Amino acid sequence: MPAKTPVKSSAKAAPAASSDPYKKLGAARLLEIHELMVRSRLLEERLIKMSKGGDGFFWIGGPGEEAFNVPLGLHVKKGHGVNHDFLHLHYRSSAIVQALGGKPIDALRQMRSVATDPYSKGRNFVNHYAIPEWNIVPISPTIETQYSTSIGTGIAQARAKTDAITIVNGGDAGSAEGDFHSCLVWANRPVLPLPILIVVVNNGWGISTKEETQHGERHIADWAKVFPDMPGKTIDGNDVVSSWNALDEAFAFIRKNRKPYLLEARCSRLYGHSSSSGANRIPEADCIELLEKNLVSRGLAKADALKKVWAAEAAALDAAHQQVKQEPFPAVETVWQDVFADGLPPSYPTKGGS
Amino acid sequence: MPAKTPVKSSAKAAPAASSDPYKKLGAARLLEIHELMVRSRLLEERLIKMSKGGDGFFWIGGPGEEAFNVPLGLHVKKGHGVNHDFLHLHYRSSAIVQALGGKPIDALRQMRSVATDPYSKGRNFVNHYAIPEWNIVPISPTIETQYSTSIGTGIAQARAKTDAITIVNGGDAGSAEGDFHSCLVWANRPVLPLPILIVVVNNGWGISTKEETQHGERHIADWAKVFPDMPGKTIDGNDVVSSWNALDEAFAFIRKNRKPYLLEARCSRLYGHSSSSGANRIPEADCIELLEKNLVSRGLAKADALKKVWAAEAAALDAAHQQVKQEPFPAVETVWQDVFADGLPPSYPTKGGS
């Protein structure tokens, strides 16, 4: 069983030796990750621009979490139904969705709330995904409720003969909600332990509130100390390789043992909380910069080649944005779609009063 | 600081030697406790009888918890306001109230829901106390919400220059609710730790649900392991002396350090959950029997004298019951009292429709 004591991994891995974790992971994988990180970052920066430019309203998203979220996405057994992994995500999970193969243009559509928004038909905020093909259940703006719903897919998978698992993802401040407790309690029931990867991305903030003012526990992963059967670990989520290795271990543990695992990843919050707080760049560690440094210094990539990734992704995004600008807004009558699965009964009140 | 590892104290203390914990506590104190335990037990048995005899309806109460609850009550700094201890209790706390000086007749009044019921004017179930003179805040039938309200009196006392503390009391199954989490989180905030004695009485059951099917933690007190500054301990709540000593330690720790303490007491549930499950005697350890055995075997009391306590308490209860039977039920218009603190406005709708 993995260590119960949180392990603070260092972002500065020694680049020498064949045991170098970057080299072990290998250039091909790292470049794949890098490309997805860049795509996710540029997507978020575009969304911010749209919010500021009147091309949509509220923005909230996950720039700064790519080094953790992309590796997480790449560990997912992607597909539909209980034999594939379920994802209960939140509004900072864009890089997970991109790693799974999400199309940036669809996020732009949700940002502009056009009729083609495939996640909510122009109803919900940006980065609120719902993708049944990949078991991404509807993201809700309500903090921490995903920890309660994760119990359900966890039960379904605990019953099934499968190695598929449930992943739930949320923030540090949200762990004060009772839903976090519910998830811990239900995942550790002796009669039916649940195969859930309980992730907390700790960016040190809940909007304007500092982590250290509210948390009496040393690490959020220390909640695992209550349960002898649940490992808990804290890692540096700004480092791709620490993230990758921790996720390797956690996924493997859960797939095999059908028991929960609590993983806390410390990440940056690069543009503050949301557009409400300005969405300006904050001087915190940038995981993509860090990865690029590590790649170049090890000779795993050339700076030039990395720059080209940025350019290509930006160009693709430009094109997507141009297209979305042409797309119509949803028609007002569409609000009556999807109220019920079997359609709106003719006598349902629809006038908004007399 | 007290041990973080739960300590299972034994009910069978060796009676010899001057270090005998019973002798250390002394006959006077033990006999005081015994009398209060008997009073509480007889009260509950009378309430059960009333429920079965149509002299009231639903019964729920705390027979079996006297060895823990009476010592708890005797540790309370009793009075009104932030310089006295606050109590956030639940429906099994009768022995705490008796230890503080509650009158058995008042519980009979609430059972029969007569106009003289001082706790709720005939509105609430029996054993739902509300005694501002002693800082016993209104007991609600909603499981675990007292753990959320305890935060508030805890904050008031953390701000005040006082050694007074807040005590919250509830059951094992209820610890699955988010309110338990809220209490742990708020009590351990680094910027304002709260002087709360967080009690969980573990009787092994939530109605018909066995503890061991739902709890992945070894002891409920293990939740303290999350917080380096909060002690946690599990004790045998059927034993007066174990209870007394653990409470001594916990109260002293909180009064002095102004920090929370998590105390789990294992107790019997002597008449099952409530009248809904029959309220018949269950063959579990009886803490009064145990105390009497310990008293007599040590020569701290004579069996005869103990029997007289039962007889005297029973007689007092008979008289009280006779009196309550004479008392009138509340008049229907009284339901309009206390809706608002400043009285019902004349145009408030009171017809129950057209």
Place this chain on the structure above:
Amino acid sequence: MANMAQAIRMALHHGEQKLGVTEIFGEDVGPPLGGVFTATQGLERSWNSPLDERGIIGAALGLAWAGGRPVAEVQFVDYIFNAIDMLKLAANGHWASGGKYKTPMVVMTPTGSGIHGSMYHSHSFDSVATKLHGMKVVCPSTPADAYGLMISAIKSDDPVLYLKPKALLRTRGEELLPGEPDEKTLHDMIDAPLGDRTKWKPKWPKLGEYSVEIGKAKISHPGSAATVVTHGRMAPICLDVARRLKADGKGEVEVIDMRTLIPYDWEAISASIKKTGRVLFVNEETEITNFGEHLIRRTVDEMFYDLKVRPRLLAGKATPGIALSPNLEYFIQPQTADVERAIGELLADPA
């Protein structure tokens, strides 16, 4: 005749045998108790959850998203108020996801007064329930309807809130379910014995197909003198009063048992009002922001000129809770005498 708890139990048995229900859970729902009202006794797929309503609704929602048809219980509706946000998520998930995620789940919970339940075993919930837009809401008043609505609730691809009137769970109806054995036989077959139950297994009777469509009210007593629209605990009371009025030659009152609150059967209600021109809405929730007031508003909107007299509401009094002392409970909550008085006034009102 089955009582309502037995009827629900048999419907859930059908659900786990034939309709794909694999999880039936909640506080004390599994063995040995089988629910505080025995509605889940003897089922194969029932189990005890932690004491955590938020987790219960969350688990149901996750199970629905995973392709299941879970039936979750909140032990009393009085204890659902810490999880309204979870119910909202269940209700709005299909719409929020642009139709991507269906939510086939049933949340059942005992509602209403009438069991000397005091402040926290007497709550009604219609007002909040009818505002969980996207949620279907049903509330049977007879065992047969309880059975039939549970079958439809399980089959529904929408989340269904299934309100069980506390006061009626042990009452029997007048209709038999197809193939239902007599009372004594049924009891011996499916009621758990007192004492040790570890080896007990129910014998389930073979019932014929039976279901009650969601969204359809029932005219439990036909009439043309006035319309009474009700549901749940108040439905048998209204029926009883209507029968006595008829027997006494005092008027033929049409009683509509709504059975479904959302989407409600406006066709049935409006057709009756059109016929009678007099209408009383009866339910036991408090009178401020009451679901019956919505129906009155709609009646006034759409049928103002069909009304012979003003439409009326009979509901609970707006106290902060329902008091234990019986005279207080009977004062706060509508009782038979109140229904008699209200219908009497409705009939007597000069047109």
Place this chain on the structure above:
Amino acid sequence: MANMAQAIRMALHHGEQKLGVTEIFGEDVGPPLGGVFTATQGLERSWNSPLDERGIIGAALGLAWAGGRPVAEVQFVDYIFNAIDMLKLAANGHWASGGKYKTPMVVMTPTGSGIHGSMYHSHSFDSVATKLHGMKVVCPSTPADAYGLMISAIKSDDPVLYLKPKALLRTRGEELLPGEPDEKTLHDMIDAPLGDRTKWKPKWPKLGEYSVEIGKAKISHPGSAATVVTHGRMAPICLDVARRLKADGKGEVEVIDMRTLIPYDWEAISASIKKTGRVLFVNEETEITNFGEHLIRRTVDEMFYDLKVRPRLLAGKATPGIALSPNLEYFIQPQTADVERAIGELLADPA
């Protein structure tokens, strides 16, 4: 002129200086942010709580029981639905304890739509709020009322739910508070600077005594042709339409801004209806089980023969949420044009 957020801030400052408020708390309520709408900026007693609405209401209730006068915030009313049981405890504690425990606490929370808030920053709450019997419920629509109602809420020995219309928090009113400095001066005195705030302290203006009694509505526009009863976000819209109708010579509409939902000012409402015989209730919550429907029911009960035309409701459409895309939001939620149409129809209805 102060905007509504500034007015609330000044009232809370008065509360902590003079009325015994020692705890003002909630998510991001303390420094550096001072609330997501800046309503608690610069206060001495404001602090950041954990992200836990149940704990927030629980803490407020405990503080009230301990003799305090806490002011707690739920960041958006959209996020209050995990703590309805806690609000019920606050509301019913005085009654449940037979009058033994008073509960002087204020829970303030932004309500309603109008900020492109999508599904979870657009909620209204009147229906649940008005069923928390024992709780007083207020909802100002101008900065002066916001100030005056906060003063009264703090002084109240009952729990008060203080609903702040999201769309109005940054709007300014027409009335000045006694002693209020001009806009620019006020800004310089009490608005936190951008950037580093660690050394900033507000300078509070000296205001004269001002309060608004709980339970008293305001006639914001007198008239005798028809009555419009409203509150919150819809109040300035109704006022604006009434003014334009008057200016255009199309009728004098009396606009009643309720300000208090519980206990509501039935005297003011019924007096106006008696005068006009025509009434429209306007609010932005969904139309099924809407508080306005209660007022219509009561109007029908008590004033049926005073009505010249049928009473009307203008409310939100009963979708599972409020959609983000602006045309969808404007379709779901009542807007100025809807008010114009509804008042037009009310005036045009032949008596």
